[in-house]
Amino acid sequence: MNDENREKEQLIEELKTLRNRLANLERVEKSVLQAKNEWENTFDTVKDLIFITDRDGIARRVNRSLADKLGVQPQDLIGKPCRDIFRCRHKGTENCSLVKIQQGLSIREHETEIPFLGIWVIAHIYAVYTPSMELDYIIHAYRDITEHRRLEKQLLQLQKVEAIAQLAGGVAHEFNNLLTGIIGNLGLAKLQLNTESEEYLFIERAYNSAEIASGIVKRLLTFASKLQDTYSVISVNDIVLKVVSMLRETINPRIKILVHIHKDLWAVMANPVQISNMLISLLTNAHDAIIECLEGLFKHECKEKESFGITINVENTKIDDNYSKLYADARPGEFVLITISDNGRGMDAETQKHIFEPFFTTRRMGTGKGLGLATVYGIVKQYKGWINVHSEVGSGTTVKVYLPRAKPY
Numbered sequence: 001m002n003d004e005n006r007e008k009e010q011l012i013e014e015l016k017t018l019r020n021r022l023a024n025l026e027r028v029e030k031s032v033l034q035a036k037n038e039w040e041n042t043f044d045t046v047k048d049l050i051f052i053t054d055r056d057g058i059a060r061r062v063n064r065s066l067a068d069k070l071g072v073q074p075q076d077l078i079g080k081p082c083r084d085i086f087r088c089r090h091k092g093t094e095n096c097s098l099v100k101i102q103q104g105l106s107i108r109e110h111e112t113e114i115p116f117l118g119i120w121v122i123a124h125i126y127a128v129y130t131p132s133m134e135l136d137y138i139i140h141a142y143r144d145i146t147e148h149r150r151l152e153k154q155l156l157q158l159q160k161v162e163a164i165a166q167l168a169g170g171v172a173h174e175f176n177n178l179l180t181g182i183i184g185n186l187g188l189a190k191l192q193l194n195t196e197s198e199e200y201l202f203i204e205r206a207y208n209s210a211e212i213a214s215g216i217v218k219r220l221l222t223f224a225s226k227l228q229d230t231y232s233v234i235s236v237n238d239i240v241l242k243v244v245s246m247l248r249e250t251i252n253p254r255i256k257i258l259v260h261i262h263k264d265l266w267a268v269m270a271n272p273v274q275i276s277n278m279l280i281s282l283l284t285n286a287h288d289a290i291i292e293c294l295e296g297l298f299k300h301e302c303k304e305k306e307s308f309g310i311t312i313n314v315e316n317t318k319i320d321d322n323y324s325k326l327y328a329d330a331r332p333g334e335f336v337l338i339t340i341s342d343n344g345r346g347m348d349a350e351t352q353k354h355i356f357e358p359f360f361t362t363r364r365m366g367t368g369k370g371l372g373l374a375t376v377y378g379i380v381k382q383y384k385g386w387i388n389v390h391s392e393v394g395s396g397t398t399v400k401v402y403l404p405r406a407k408p409y
């Protein structure tokens with residue numbers, strides 16, 4: 001082989017190696033590109049709100065979920081300081097959580113509110129260091145836990161009411177037995193006495209007080225769903241109409257009552273007296289809330305309204321899995337829904353936390369016993385239903401009672 005040929009061969013070999021290297025490089029480029037795409041897709045697909053800032057908290061990258069939440073494009077946020085993005089009032093505020101990271105903490109986890117978005121998040125903040133251990137950039141991952149917190153609060157409130165019901169129910173049960181003995185014996189003593197005598201008068205007074213005490217104890221037993229009851233298949237429509245016609249006779253004529261009942265309403269298994277009591281309690285509260293607007297202490301809280309009224313709506317409703325997940329005590333199935341709305345004084349959030357507790361009342365001394373909603377709670381619970389209350393100060397209150405449809409025989 002002459003020199004020329006050898007050179008040729010060598011060149012061909014080099015060319016082959018070069019081609020191989022190129023193919024390798026192409027493969028590497030392809031996989032780098034794939035990794036980049038996958039990384040970006042992941043970054044933008046996850047529901048968590050994720051952004052990356054430099055060591056000073058200036059946004060370098062923002063994922064799609066966060067941009068969507070803020071109603072902007074991710075690129076609109078690049079270059080902005082974290083505290084501007086989250087409208088933090090103070091430098092180094094909780095939402096951006098930079099200070100501790102800048103001071104050397106490598107991971108930080110905390111719960112915080114983002115008020116202008118109306119959400120609560122668990123924030124995970126991770127520091128990323130250069131090989132020479134200098135703070136390079138910071139990863140911020142926020143998980144929206146608003147819904148979770150709302151349900152947790154509901155559940156806690158339910159558990160609190162349940163605990164009170166257990167205690168109240170136990171005490172009421174003992175007192176009920178004692179009062180049965182007291183009332184029975186006082187009754188017997190009355191029979192032995194001359195109705196004109198002074199002794200009779202004393203016994204009569206004690207007897208009447210014991211009867212009142214027994215009434216309160218029975219309401220506490222109802223709250224604890226401990227009252228033994230006979231159920232029958234009933235139409236809520238009939239009971240609503242009866243209670244409303246009774247109420248119309250006594251109510252302030254400035255309060256309009258509107259009733260919408262739906263024919264073909266499903267039946268429910270319940271005690272009609274209990275359902276009447278429940279409606280009376282709810283309607284009395286609605287009435288009182290309006291009276292407090294019309295003439296009471298809360299006149300100034302109530303917005304100017306053309307007219308004051310109570311609306312009652314009775315309908316069939318099907319609860320699906322998604323809806324039942326919104327409320328801690330809701331469950332899927334078929335229910336009769338009673339909605340009672342008033343445009344009275346409404347309640348603030350603090351009041352709403354306590355309304356089902358026995359003896360909780362905001363009424364002036366002597367006017368309310370605070371047992372109305374406690375007994376409504378017990379009645380609805382006994383029938384395996386639930387109650388939702390929505391209220392706003394000055395605007396009014398809507399109470400929704402769900403009672404399960406009676407199973408056909």
Ligand SMILES: Nc1ncnc2c1ncn2[C@@H]1O[C@H](COP(=O)(O)OP(=O)(O)O)[C@@H](O)[C@H]1O
Nearest residue numbers: 285286289346361362368369370371372373397
């Ligand atoms: N429709 C309503 N509008 C405004 N506040 C209400 C309404 N229903 C209940 N409340 C509030 O809940 C409290 C407890 O109600 P309840 O258990 O019926 O007891 P009471 O009526 O004896 O005060 C009331 O004192 C009131 O503050």
Ligand SMILES: [Mg+2]
Nearest residue numbers: 284285372373
């Ligand atoms: Mg009441």
